[in-house]
Amino acid sequence: MIITQQKGFDEIIKHLKSGSKVFIVGCGECSTVCQAGGEKEVLDMKKKLQDSGYIVVGYAIPQAPCIATHVKLMLVKHKKEIENTDEILVLTCGLGVQSLIENMKCFIPVHVGCNTLFIGTVDSGAKEFFEVCSACGDCTLEYTAGICAYTQCPKSILNGPCGGMEGGMCEVDKEKDCVWVLIYNKLKEQGRLDLMEKIYPAKDFSKHRKPLRRILK
Ligand code: SF4
Numbered sequence: 001m002i003i004t005q006q007k008g009f010d011e012i013i014k015h016l017k018s019g020s021k022v023f024i025v026g027c028g029e030c031s032t033v034c035q036a037g038g039e040k041e042v043l044d045m046k047k048k049l050q051d052s053g054y055i056v057v058g059y060a061i062p063q064a065p066c067i068a069t070h071v072k073l074m075l076v077k078h079k080k081e082i083e084n085t086d087e088i089l090v091l092t093c094g095l096g097v098q099s100l101i102e103n104m105k106c107f108i109p110v111h112v113g114c115n116t117l118f119i120g121t122v123d124s125g126a127k128e129f130f131e132v133c134s135a136c137g138d139c140t141l142e143y144t145a146g147i148c149a150y151t152q153c154p155k156s157i158l159n160g161p162c163g164g165m166e167g168g169m170c171e172v173d174k175e176k177d178c179v180w181v182l183i184y185n186k187l188k189e190q191g192r193l194d195l196m197e198k199i200y201p202a203k204d205f206s207k208h209r210k211p212l213r214r215i216l217k
């Protein structure tokens, strides 16, 4: 999932015109789990805006605003409120913001209410988020027992550990296990230690030339 964090209220309203009419868009998927743009956060934002003199003309929480069909459905359902608003405040990741702008086809200013942090997993208490993939376009998890060295090693070392590893801990963050030790232990459990002996070439970054695009056949 895409991990987001709501921006501070002062930063958000810096971009809104004083006393303007605002429509709020949240996200029913990742931003809900991250408590950045789910129903509770959208309603909290509505109240804060109203308390600060803004007129909230409505709000919507499409299931996944990064998907064009979800955004289009929302735009149809909330057409009147959106036609009546001065500005739109979006509490989603950057994907949701851009998907909304692309599908809106009008000139209402769209404001960004969240920072998009990383692609991650969440613990079972839905409290802690962990960065686990950098979407490098050349996945090598097969060779590293499903642990992403590229993401979890602060130096993104593909043939580790580096010389700084001490007692199994990472030299960059001494509180953290060296990811290559974790990979070694996992491969050992799986009887696949031969994979540690291979030298892996640098990633093929031509697969990651931006902006990336994938078209289904
Ligand atoms: S190697 Fe790591 S960063 Fe690249 S796709 Fe696989 S999990 Fe993501």
Ligand code: SF4
Residues within 6 Å of the ligand: 152, 153, 154, 155, 156, 157, 160, 161, 162, 163, 164, 165, 166, 169, 170, 171, 172, 173, 177, 178, 179, 180
């Ligand atoms: S100690 Fe391990 S995790 Fe830390 S930078 Fe070196 S290889 Fe990467």
